[in-house]
Amino acid sequence: MTVKLDFEECLKDSPRFRAEIEVVQNDVSELETRLEKLVKQCQAMLEAGRVYCQTSKSFINGVRELGHQCSGDKMMEEWLNACSKKLSVILEAQGEMIDTTQKSVKTKLHNFVKEDVKRFKDVRKEFERSSETLEGALSRNAQANRGKQHEVEEASNALLNARKGFRSEALDYVLEINVIEAKKKTDILSAMLSLMEAQSQFFQQGHQSLAQLDDYRQKLNEEHKQFVLNSAREKRDMEQRHAAIKKKDMSYDDSIMDFHADAANGIAMEGYLYKRASNAFKTWSRRWFSIQKNQLVYQKKFKDQPTVVVEDLRLCTVKPSSENERRFCFEVVSPSKCCLLQADSDRQQQAWITAVQNSIASAFQECRDDTNSPRQRSSSVSLNSVGGGGGGGGGAVDQEKVGYKALEEVQAIPGNRQCCDCGEPGPDWASINLGITLCIVCSGIHRSLGVHFSKVRSLTLDSWEPELIKLMCELGNSVINKIYEARINEITIKKPHPSSPRGDKESWIRSKYVEKKFIQKLPETSRNPLLRRSSAFVEDRPAQRPALKPKPNRYTLARITGFNSSEINNTGSHKDLEKDEEDLSGLHPGALLYRSAALQNFPVMADALAHGADVNWVNTSEESRTPLIQAVTVNALAACEFLLQNSANVNLADSNGRGPLHHATILGHTGLVCLFLKRGADYNAKDKNQKDPITIAVDSANADIVTLLRIAKMNKEMQETDEAYGPSGHSGEKGSGGGLANTRKSLQALKNHISGWAIGGQHN
Incomplete structure (x- = not known):
C-alpha cells in the first residue's frame, strides 16, 4: 500500500501539504460522484435483469410446453426439452449472477459512499475548523502588544491550545486519507472481481470473450489476495505509528525547522513568517518563506510563483529589530531595500537569523570556489568611496586598484597571511573593529557573535575606505593575538588548525573573544x-x-x-x-x-x-x-x-x-x-x-x-x-x-x- 500523505508533513502545515490535501479532496469528491452514478446504474441494470429473467422464464415455459405439444415428434420433443433444461440452467445461473451483483457490487459501493466517504467528510470538517481556529490564534498572537503582558499570555495560551488541537485533527485527517485510499482500492477491486467471476461462470459455456479473461482473472485474483494481506499488515503498522505520534507532546509552539545547506531540492530553509508591507498602511501578511539558490523568496500558495525578497544573499545582512511593537522581528537589509519580518517565537527568530547568516557565508564560499584567485574576485568589487565624484571607465580601473591595495596592504602586515584564529593561509575576510584577517569559516563564526563583538567584511567583495585600510595596517593578527592569546601557554585548551571541525573553531573563538579566557588578567x-x-x-x-x-x-x-x-x-x-x-x-x-x-x-x-x-x-x-x-x-x-x-x-x-x-x-x-x-x-x-x-x-x-x-x-x-x-x-x-x-x-x-x-x- 502506498501512503498518500506523510504524518511529518502534516505537522509542518506547509503549502505543499495544503496543495496535496486539496488534490485528495478533489479526488474523493469526484470519486463520490462517480460511485453514486455507478450505484444508480447498477440498480437499473439489476431491475432490468430481473425483468429479463422473469420474461426468460416465461419463454422457457413456452419452449417446454412446445416440447410437450410436439410429443408426436420424438426428435423435436427431446430437443425442445434439452433446450428448456439448458435455458433453465442458464436462467438459474443468471439469477445467481444478479444476486451476486446485488451483494458484491451495489451493496459494497453503496456502503463505501454512505459510510466511508461520509466519515472522511466529517473528519475533513473538523480539520478545517481547527485550521481556521489556528489561523485566528496565530494572527492574535502576532498582533499581541509586547507592552501588554496579559494580552501576550492570553494570546500565547490560545495559540498553544489551537496548535495542539490542529495537529491532532491534522494527524487524524491524514490517517483517514490514507485509510480511504487503501479501502477504495480493496472495495472496488473486490466488487468488480466478484462481478467478473459471476459473469465468467454464467457465460463459461458459450462466451469466448469472457473465457479469454480467465488467465487474467486468476492472476488478478491472486494479486488481490496478496494485496489484501499486505494492506492489512501496513494498515496495522500505520495505526500503531499514528498512535505513537499522537502520544507525543504536540503543545510546542514552534514549527519543525531545520537548516539544510545541501538539501536535494535546493531549499536550505523554509517556514512561515509575517512580512510588513512597504505601503503607507504597513500591513502585515503571513507568507511561506524559503532560502533557495542564494535568494530569499516567499509565496502565498504552493502553486504561486515565488516573490524574490533578496536577489543575492551576498549583498545583504540580517539583524534583530526591536524598534516596533511586535515581538520576534528581524530585518533583512540589502542595498536596494529593507525587509522587516516577524517569526512566531524567539527560537524561530534566532533560527531564521542563523540560517540567513549561514546562507550568506555559503554564498560567499560558492563564489570563492568559482574563481581562480582573490585578484579575479576583487575585479568585480565596486568601491563605495566617499570621494568618488567622477565616472567612466577610468573610475572602474581606480576602484580595482583600491581593491588590490586593500587585499595586498592588509595581508602584508605580520601574521595577516594566515587566519588569526585557525591559521589557514590566504585569508580574504577581516574583522574591522578587531583589525584581524580571517578565513571564510572563521568569518562566519565571527559574524554569528554579533557586531558588538566582531564586524566582518570581505577584503575582496566589499568596499574599503582609506581610513579602514590604514586602521587594519595599524593592528594585525600578531598584535591582537598577543592580547587575546597572552595566556595561551598557561591553558590546556588547544588552538584549532585549518582542518579542525567547525565546532572546535567556534568554541575557540567564543572562548577567545566573548569569554576572554586567554587575556592577561589586570591587577x-x-x-x-x-x-x-x-x-x-x-x-x-x-x-x-x-x-x-x-x-x-x-x-x-x-x-x-x-x-x-x-x-x-x-x-x-x-x-x-x-x-x-x-x-x-x-x-x-x-x-x-x-x-x-x-x-x-x-x-x-x-x-x-x-x-x-x-x-x-x-x-x-x-x-x-x-x-x-x-x-x-x-x-x-x-x-x-x-x-x-x-x-x-x-x-x-x-x-x-x-x-x-x-x-x-x-x-x-x-x-x-x-x-x-x-x-x-x-x-x-x-x-x-x-x-x-x-x-x-x-x-x-x-x-x-x-x-x-x-x-x-x-x-x-x-x-x-x-x-x-x-x-x-x-x-x-x-x-x-x-x-x-x-x-x-x-x-x-x-x-x-x-x-x-x-x-x-x-x-x-
Missing part, C-alpha cells in the same frame, strides 16, 4: 568599578571618578601592556621618552584607552578594550573628555575610525557641551569633519556658548568645513522634503524638474568639488 586595582563610566550616564559624579594621573609616555604604556617600545613607537626614536618614568600599573582600562587614544597607539587601545574599557569613558579631570575627543585633538583619523568601529558615541559631548564634531571644527580638521558627518554626527548640536559647528566654522573663516556642514544640512532637508513631497519638490509629483532639482544638481557639484577630503582625511 585588582585596575578593575575598580568606580573608575568606569557607562555612556548611558548623563549626569556627572565626580566623587565616583577620581582624576587621572599625569599623561604617560610610550615607554610606560609598553610596560603596562607587554608590548616592547619598538612595537608602539612608530618613529623608532627614544628621544621623546621622559626621564621620570611613571608607574601606571594601577591605571584602569578606561583611563588607559583615554591616554593611548591621544598617542595614536593602536595596540594599547586594543589592549584596553580587550580588558573591558568603556569606549565612551569620561575623564572628569579634563573637561569630561572621551577617548574619541582625545583622538580628535591630535587629528588622528585612523584612531577615530577605530573607536567608532568599536561603538564610540559620535555625539557624546564634554563638560562644555562640545562633541567630537565641535572639536574637529574648532581645530580645522576637515577629514575628521567628513568622517563624523558620515557617521551621523549632529551638526545642529550647540555648546554652552550657544554655537553650533556651522557657526564655529564661520567664526574661524574655514570655508571648507562650512561647505561640508551646509551640504550635510541640505542633504537632510532634501531627504525630509523627498519623503513629504517627492523628488520634484511638489506635493504629489514625482518628476525631476523644479527649483529643488536644480538645488540638488548644485549640491552634487559641491560634493564632487570637495570629495578629496574624505580620502585624504588629514586636510586642515
Whole structure:
C-alpha cells in the first residue's frame, strides 16, 4: 500500500501539504460522484435483469410446453426439452449472477459512499475548523502588544491550545486519507472481481470473450489476495505509528525547522513568517518563506510563483529589530531595500537569523570556489568611496586598484597571511573593529557573535575606505593575538588548525573573544568599578571618578601592556621618552584607552578594550573628555575610525557641551569633519556658548568645513522634503524638474568639488 500523505508533513502545515490535501479532496469528491452514478446504474441494470429473467422464464415455459405439444415428434420433443433444461440452467445461473451483483457490487459501493466517504467528510470538517481556529490564534498572537503582558499570555495560551488541537485533527485527517485510499482500492477491486467471476461462470459455456479473461482473472485474483494481506499488515503498522505520534507532546509552539545547506531540492530553509508591507498602511501578511539558490523568496500558495525578497544573499545582512511593537522581528537589509519580518517565537527568530547568516557565508564560499584567485574576485568589487565624484571607465580601473591595495596592504602586515584564529593561509575576510584577517569559516563564526563583538567584511567583495585600510595596517593578527592569546601557554585548551571541525573553531573563538579566557588578567586595582563610566550616564559624579594621573609616555604604556617600545613607537626614536618614568600599573582600562587614544597607539587601545574599557569613558579631570575627543585633538583619523568601529558615541559631548564634531571644527580638521558627518554626527548640536559647528566654522573663516556642514544640512532637508513631497519638490509629483532639482544638481557639484577630503582625511 502506498501512503498518500506523510504524518511529518502534516505537522509542518506547509503549502505543499495544503496543495496535496486539496488534490485528495478533489479526488474523493469526484470519486463520490462517480460511485453514486455507478450505484444508480447498477440498480437499473439489476431491475432490468430481473425483468429479463422473469420474461426468460416465461419463454422457457413456452419452449417446454412446445416440447410437450410436439410429443408426436420424438426428435423435436427431446430437443425442445434439452433446450428448456439448458435455458433453465442458464436462467438459474443468471439469477445467481444478479444476486451476486446485488451483494458484491451495489451493496459494497453503496456502503463505501454512505459510510466511508461520509466519515472522511466529517473528519475533513473538523480539520478545517481547527485550521481556521489556528489561523485566528496565530494572527492574535502576532498582533499581541509586547507592552501588554496579559494580552501576550492570553494570546500565547490560545495559540498553544489551537496548535495542539490542529495537529491532532491534522494527524487524524491524514490517517483517514490514507485509510480511504487503501479501502477504495480493496472495495472496488473486490466488487468488480466478484462481478467478473459471476459473469465468467454464467457465460463459461458459450462466451469466448469472457473465457479469454480467465488467465487474467486468476492472476488478478491472486494479486488481490496478496494485496489484501499486505494492506492489512501496513494498515496495522500505520495505526500503531499514528498512535505513537499522537502520544507525543504536540503543545510546542514552534514549527519543525531545520537548516539544510545541501538539501536535494535546493531549499536550505523554509517556514512561515509575517512580512510588513512597504505601503503607507504597513500591513502585515503571513507568507511561506524559503532560502533557495542564494535568494530569499516567499509565496502565498504552493502553486504561486515565488516573490524574490533578496536577489543575492551576498549583498545583504540580517539583524534583530526591536524598534516596533511586535515581538520576534528581524530585518533583512540589502542595498536596494529593507525587509522587516516577524517569526512566531524567539527560537524561530534566532533560527531564521542563523540560517540567513549561514546562507550568506555559503554564498560567499560558492563564489570563492568559482574563481581562480582573490585578484579575479576583487575585479568585480565596486568601491563605495566617499570621494568618488567622477565616472567612466577610468573610475572602474581606480576602484580595482583600491581593491588590490586593500587585499595586498592588509595581508602584508605580520601574521595577516594566515587566519588569526585557525591559521589557514590566504585569508580574504577581516574583522574591522578587531583589525584581524580571517578565513571564510572563521568569518562566519565571527559574524554569528554579533557586531558588538566582531564586524566582518570581505577584503575582496566589499568596499574599503582609506581610513579602514590604514586602521587594519595599524593592528594585525600578531598584535591582537598577543592580547587575546597572552595566556595561551598557561591553558590546556588547544588552538584549532585549518582542518579542525567547525565546532572546535567556534568554541575557540567564543572562548577567545566573548569569554576572554586567554587575556592577561589586570591587577585588582585596575578593575575598580568606580573608575568606569557607562555612556548611558548623563549626569556627572565626580566623587565616583577620581582624576587621572599625569599623561604617560610610550615607554610606560609598553610596560603596562607587554608590548616592547619598538612595537608602539612608530618613529623608532627614544628621544621623546621622559626621564621620570611613571608607574601606571594601577591605571584602569578606561583611563588607559583615554591616554593611548591621544598617542595614536593602536595596540594599547586594543589592549584596553580587550580588558573591558568603556569606549565612551569620561575623564572628569579634563573637561569630561572621551577617548574619541582625545583622538580628535591630535587629528588622528585612523584612531577615530577605530573607536567608532568599536561603538564610540559620535555625539557624546564634554563638560562644555562640545562633541567630537565641535572639536574637529574648532581645530580645522576637515577629514575628521567628513568622517563624523558620515557617521551621523549632529551638526545642529550647540555648546554652552550657544554655537553650533556651522557657526564655529564661520567664526574661524574655514570655508571648507562650512561647505561640508551646509551640504550635510541640505542633504537632510532634501531627504525630509523627498519623503513629504517627492523628488520634484511638489506635493504629489514625482518628476525631476523644479527649483529643488536644480538645488540638488548644485549640491552634487559641491560634493564632487570637495570629495578629496574624505580620502585624504588629514586636510586642515
